[in-house]
Amino acid sequence: MRRARALPLLVLASAFSLSACQTVQNTAGTPTQYLDPGSSGVVRGVGIEGQDIRSMSDEMMRDLLTVPALANASISPNVIVDAEYFQNESSSRINKNIITDRLRVDLNRASRGRMQFVGRQYADMVQSERNLNQAGVVSGGTIARTAGQLAGDYRLGGRITSIDARDPRSGMIERTHQITFEMVNLQNGQIIWSNYYDLRKAAQDDIIYR
Amino acid sequence: MKYSILASTLLLAGGVAVLSGCSQVQEPAGICNMSAIAAQRQLAAAPSRVQGGESPLLEMPLNSVSITDYSVINKLYVRTVNARRTPTGTVEVYAQIINCTDFPLNAEARTQFYDAGQAPSEPISAWKRFNLPARTSNTYQTQSIGTQSAAFYMVELRETK
Numbered sequence: 001m002r003r004a005r006a007l008p009l010l011v012l013a014s015a016f017s018l019s020a021c022q023t024v025q026n027t028a029g030t031p032t033q034y035l036d037p038g039s040s041g042v043v044r045g046v047g048i049e050g051q052d053i054r055s056m057s058d059e060m061m062r063d064l065l066t067v068p069a070l071a072n073a074s075i076s077p078n079v080i081v082d083a084e085y086f087q088n089e090s091s092s093r094i095n096k097n098i099i100t101d102r103l104r105v106d107l108n109r110a111s112r113g114r115m116q117f118v119g120r121q122y123a124d125m126v127q128s129e130r131n132l133n134q135a136g137v138v139s140g141g142t143i144a145r146t147a148g149q150l151a152g153d154y155r156l157g158g159r160i161t162s163i164d165a166r167d168p169r170s171g172m173i174e175r176t177h178q179i180t181f182e183m184v185n186l187q188n189g190q191i192i193w194s195n196y197y198d199l200r201k202a203a204q205d206d207i208i209y210r
Numbered sequence: 211m212k213y214s215i216l217a218s219t220l221l222l223a224g225g226v227a228v229l230s231g232c233s234q235v236q237e238p239a240g241i242c243n244m245s246a247i248a249a250q251r252q253l254a255a256a257p258s259r260v261q262g263g264e265s266p267l268l269e270m271p272l273n274s275v276s277i278t279d280y281s282v283i284n285k286l287y288v289r290t291v292n293a294r295r296t297p298t299g300t301v302e303v304y305a306q307i308i309n310c311t312d313f314p315l316n317a318e319a320r321t322q323f324y325d326a327g328q329a330p331s332e333p334i335s336a337w338k339r340f341n342l343p344a345r346t347s348n349t350y351q352t353q354s355i356g357t358q359s360a361a362f363y364m365v366e367l368r369e370t371k
Contacts, residue, residue, distance in 0.1 A: 058336035
């Protein structure tokens with residue numbers, strides 16, 4: 001009976017002595033790692049990742065520059081590159097703008113006047129300023145007035161599609177993506193250029209893309 | 211006695227010949243002689259930063275493919291590397307790469323284009339990935355951004371990790 005009473009006291013005493021041993025772990029935390037955006041990162045899954053975006057936009061941009069109707073026309077064509085007609089039908093969660101923005105910026109920088117880019121996504125912003133200008137609310141712009149905003153000659157279209165396969169025993173997931181890019185003539189609908197980028201990945205880890 | 215020794219020797223030789231004929235296993239193509247590949251590799255000094263001086267950097271000469279990865283340097287062989295002008299004047303580089311191993315490999319390559327003065331003429335291309343099943347070849351291909359500004363190129367090749 002005496003031993004039974006002594007046991008809780010012993011446990012309490014040892015817990016107290018152990019807690020007394022705890023000290024502040026006075027070391028630096030794990031620093032943020034800067035990774036090469038062109039290579040696979042630390043967290044890898046079966047979705048479309050940063051290195052895929054870079055690789056596909058670079059590949060498409062270089063290929064577009066070999067199309068004479070776009071890169072060698074006597075009058076630089078007006079091109080619209082945005083995500084409006086670029087659909088994501090795949091099982092991957094992705095912001096489509098990351099693909100089309102990068103492609104537009106790369107292409108605009110690389111074309112050096114061989115193409116003109118129309119910012120259709122900024123049409124409201126442009127119209128708002130035009131309205132203020134026409135109403136005489138603002139004045140002093142240095143660019144000559146035009147009858148309207150620039151019309152597009154060609155516009156990017158495309159879609160992201162995927163096929164999924166899962167092994168229920170191992171939890172292994174395999175996903176094949178196909179990202180199709182097409183440049184469409186806005187007068188007659190002719191597709192003047194097409195290309196696609198595909199990737200197939202398998203993984204077991206549960207990666208969440210946001 | 212002499213005849214029996216001669217006969218048994220001939221029999222043995224014949225047996226060996228028959229056995230070797232049966233046991234010969236043909237290795238599938240491509241067969242890479244890595245010693246010969248290493249002997250062909252010629253490094254060139256990079257352009258010197260000091261006039262009349264020598265660069266401490268030895269690299270693959272321009273217009274070639276440089277394998278920058280220890281893990282595949284004795285596994286891959288660059289059969290050809292060539293370039294041509296596209297209809298819009300950009301430069302298209304294409305290189306045929308052979309997987310010398312009995313295992314599939316994932317590789318990736320990127321290209322830096324240089325102007326006539328050997329200065330980089332545009333940003334380096336993104337890594338382009340390609341698959342090489344066992345004992346097969348695949349083609350890496352990319353284009354320059356610029357037209358007349360691209361005079362030379364250098365391709366870097368590594369394993370995809």
